[in-house]
Amino acid sequence: MKQTLTLSRWHKVAERLNAGSKERETRVLAALTATAVSPWNKEGVEAKAAEVMEHAKAYLDVIEAATTAVARIRSALALRNVELGISGRLAEADAANRRVKLYRELLDKQGMDMVKPADMRLVPTTVVANEPYSFGRRAGSTITLAIADKTLLDELRAKLAHDQTRAHALLDEVADANREKLELDLDTKLMEIAGLAA
Secondary structure (H helix, E strand, O other): OEEEEEEHHHHHHHHHHHHHHHHHHHHHHHHHHHHOOOOOOOOOHHHHHEHHHHHHHHHHHHHHHHHHHHHHHHEEEEEEEEHHHHHHHHHHEEEEEEEHHHHHHHOOOOOOOOOOOHHHHHHHHOOOOOOOOOOOOOOOOOOOOOOOOOHHHHHHHHHHHHHHHHHHHHHHHHHOOOOEEEEEOOOOHHHOOOOOOO
């Protein structure tokens, strides 16, 4: 049966088909490999076994159709994503977001207690008065240097704002592109699992 859905909706259909298929795989495995009876329960075993097998065969049929449909859906989505440039935009947005994370971390870790290298000559040799005596090895006082100057920090703020804006724009473009429609055939026995049954 022909279905025309948005790309994002086809992604959801593929997820549902995968989930439904896995659920049925568990049932088929249990039915065909773990159906157990007590030795005293011999009455009607053949009929019950035949019924279990018929259910398992029906599930196998659905599993085969679902896995084939998911492969077709993913292939069609991959082709459409290339046509629309979705993968490229996602890769660019990911790169921008990674830079944003780094810039933000660098800016957030600039502490008020950091000392500029030029000001180090003004820092007394003994910074901490009355350090408690310990029996272990004494660690000397350390000072964290403010290596990044104002120019670099301002540059990082500007880059952060630019990359953050660019990442948002790219992800908005991806969301818009995912509203594009795609028509595919879907087996009628999969409509309920796919969440498309009326």
